[in-house]
Amino acid sequence: MEQLLRIAPPPQPWDFESFWRSRYERAMQLEPQPRLTPGNGSHPDYDCYDLAYRSTGDFEIGGWALIPKRGPVTRGVVVGHGYGGRDGPDYHLPIAGAAFLFPCFRGLSRSRRWPISDNPHYHVLHNIHKKDRYILGGCVEDLWLAVSALLRLFPAVAGHVAYLGISFGGGIGALALPWDLRIRRAHFNVPTFGHHPLRLQLPSTGSAAAVQVYQREHGHILDILSYYDAAVAAQYIRIPVHVAAALADPAVAPPGQFSIYNGLPGEKRLFVLDKGHLDYPRRVEQENALLAELHHFFSEL
Structure with a gap:
């Protein structure tokens, strides 16, 4: 833990902030x-709807929405998914009075579109050689437009919007949140895309392994990935953030997860998991404890 909590974010490009702020400003024109x-x-507590909205590049994003059956909608939550996509909404999230949007990021699940592969090994490489067109940037824009969609559907939740993201969705959230001040609280669960210099070196499975192979074959990929580093972006986040980071994880190396947490400059809370992307003896116990913490954390939304 001492070593993990000392891992600082890597150096950033000189124009990192302007790169993302200009993207956000363009997305907000849509x-x-x-x-x-x-x-x-x-579900006894929610009405379930199919969701669709338009994102950048005229990309049609699909997903789900949950609206409470009883009581007024007082809070709005966007929920990001892992690299496996999702096949339905989550009904167990502990945020009372909230309307939930579950968008599928471009190329995945309900937002599949040729020629983007929905296989994480190929999705993560889509346009990786083009700084302005790398697929992760489009997914960040999908999140921003999800917040816009949420506020169009439920204007009363303005000022009470949160984001939750796991794995892939956690990394996308860290990249998106610094620039979107409409989001007031967030939770990242085993977030990816943190500290790319380490991510390219540490043993990993899944999308990280695919990027490592690409780096060995083509080289110089850090020139692009430095703009998509979730640990660098975390340094610009000013809202309270709750992070669940794992001590062992075959898909998202723990140093990358902790670098995101360490980079957060403001109010932050850490929940340490024994393992991520794996089953383990205390998994259910830790998941229940984490949900209890999140109930308290988001009660202040």
């Missing part, structure tokens, strides 16, 4: 045109 249609899900 009207997401959100649409909800009755879905097939059934």
Whole structure:
């Protein structure tokens, strides 16, 4: 733990902040045109809807929305998914009075579109050689436009918007949050894309392994990845953030996860998991403890 808590974010490009601020400003000029249609899900506490909205590049984003059956909607939450995508909404998130949007980031699950592969090994490489067109930038824009869609659908939640993201969704959230002041609290669970210099070296499976192979074959990829480093971006986040980071993780090396937490300059809270992306004896116990912490953390939203 002492070593993990000392891992600082890597150096950043001189124009890192202007690169992202200009992208955000362009994205905010778009009207997401959100649409909800009755879905097939059934739950005693929520009405489930199919979600669609427009993102940058005229990309149609699909997903789900949950609206409480009882009481007014007082908070809004956007929930990001892991690199496996998602096949439905999560009903167990402990935020009372919240309407939830579960967008699928471009190329994945309900937002599949040729020629983007939904296989994480290939998705993570899509346009990786083009700084302004790398797929991760588009996914960040999908998150910003999800917040716009949320506020179009539920204007009353302005000032009470949160983001939760796991793994892939955690890394995308760290890249997105510094520039979008509409989001007031966030949780990242085993977030990826932290500290790319280490991510390219440490043993990993999944998308990180694919990027390592690309680096060995082509080289110079850090010139691009430095703009998409979640640990660098974390240094610009000013809202309270709760992070669940794992001590062992085959897919997202723990030093990368902790570098994101360490980079956060403001109010932050850490929940340490024994393992990430794996089953383990205390998994259910730790998941329940984490949900209890998140209930308290988001009660202040």
